[in-house]
Amino acid sequence: MINFTNKSVILWDFDGVILDSMPVRKFGFKKVLEEYPKKELDELLKFHLENGGLSRYVKFRYFFEEVRDESLSEEKLSRLANSYSEIMREKLCESENLISETVNYIKKNQHSFTMHIVSGSDGNELRYLCNQLNISQYFKTIEGSPTPKIELVGNLIQKFNYTSKELCLIGDSKNDLEAAEANKIDFFGYNNRSLKGKGKNYIITFS
Numbered sequence: 001m002i003n004f005t006n007k008s009v010i011l012w013d014f015d016g017v018i019l020d021s022m023p024v025r026k027f028g029f030k031k032v033l034e035e036y037p038k039k040e041l042d043e044l045l046k047f048h049l050e051n052g053g054l055s056r057y058v059k060f061r062y063f064f065e066e067v068r069d070e071s072l073s074e075e076k077l078s079r080l081a082n083s084y085s086e087i088m089r090e091k092l093c094e095s096e097n098l099i100s101e102t103v104n105y106i107k108k109n110q111h112s113f114t115m116h117i118v119s120g121s122d123g124n125e126l127r128y129l130c131n132q133l134n135i136s137q138y139f140k141t142i143e144g145s146p147t148p149k150i151e152l153v154g155n156l157i158q159k160f161n162y163t164s165k166e167l168c169l170i171g172d173s174k175n176d177l178e179a180a181e182a183n184k185i186d187f188f189g190y191n192n193r194s195l196k197g198k199g200k201n202y203i204i205t206f207s
Contacts, residue, residue, distance in 0.1 A: 004113070008114060009162055009168075011115075011118050011153060012117050012171075013117075013169070013173070015119065017191060018098065021097060024092055025048070026045060028087045032083050032084050044062065051174070053178075055145030060081065089129070095133060101205060101207045107138065116139055116142070117130070119144040120144065123146075126142055127144075140160075164184045167185040167186070168186040169188070171187065171190070177198055177199055186199065190206075
């Protein structure tokens with residue numbers, strides 16, 4: 001049984017928690033950066049898998065500045081991010097990509113908790129996907145990058161005058177854990193066994 005004792009607000013990560021998107025996002029990076037050497041791209045994909053909660057902007061910067069040791073202009077970053085977003089909008093709108101046990105839990109408990117999405121995905125793309133997938137109505141706000149997740153959580157706490165005790169964050173990456181810890185709220189890991197034993201508790205299943 002999932003026990004969110006004394007919680008009234010749930011902050012949800014999106015990728016890997018609500019939507020099974022990692023294979024598509026991996027494909028997106030490979031497609032957008034297909035002109036670059038495979039060895040370099042493999043380094044990015046490894047970083048991507050280890051840091052699911054970070055935005056594409058951070059990942060593109062990592063690829064160019066850390067892997068390739070070259071500067072990346074804002075113009076080029078914007079162009080890459082837009083190309084990536086076009087692929088995501090096309091590939092992620094199918095309802096079969098939803099993680100059914102999570103969505104069923106959200107629907108069943110929509111009146112028991114106030115719910116928000118805080119994601120490393122691009123905010124505009126995220127709201128588009130949620131509308132297309134017909135799940136927007138379950139969330140008070142849907143927020144994403146380029147604002148870092150730590151700031152997204154902090155901004156929500158300030159905007160709605162939440163207390164840290166009434167919130168929890170559910171995520172599948174170490175970046176989600178870090179965002180929860182930085183804002184002094186409870187973290188529940190899900191869909192990533194390396195998070196077992198970290199945070200408040202680990203959710204094996206929502207079923």
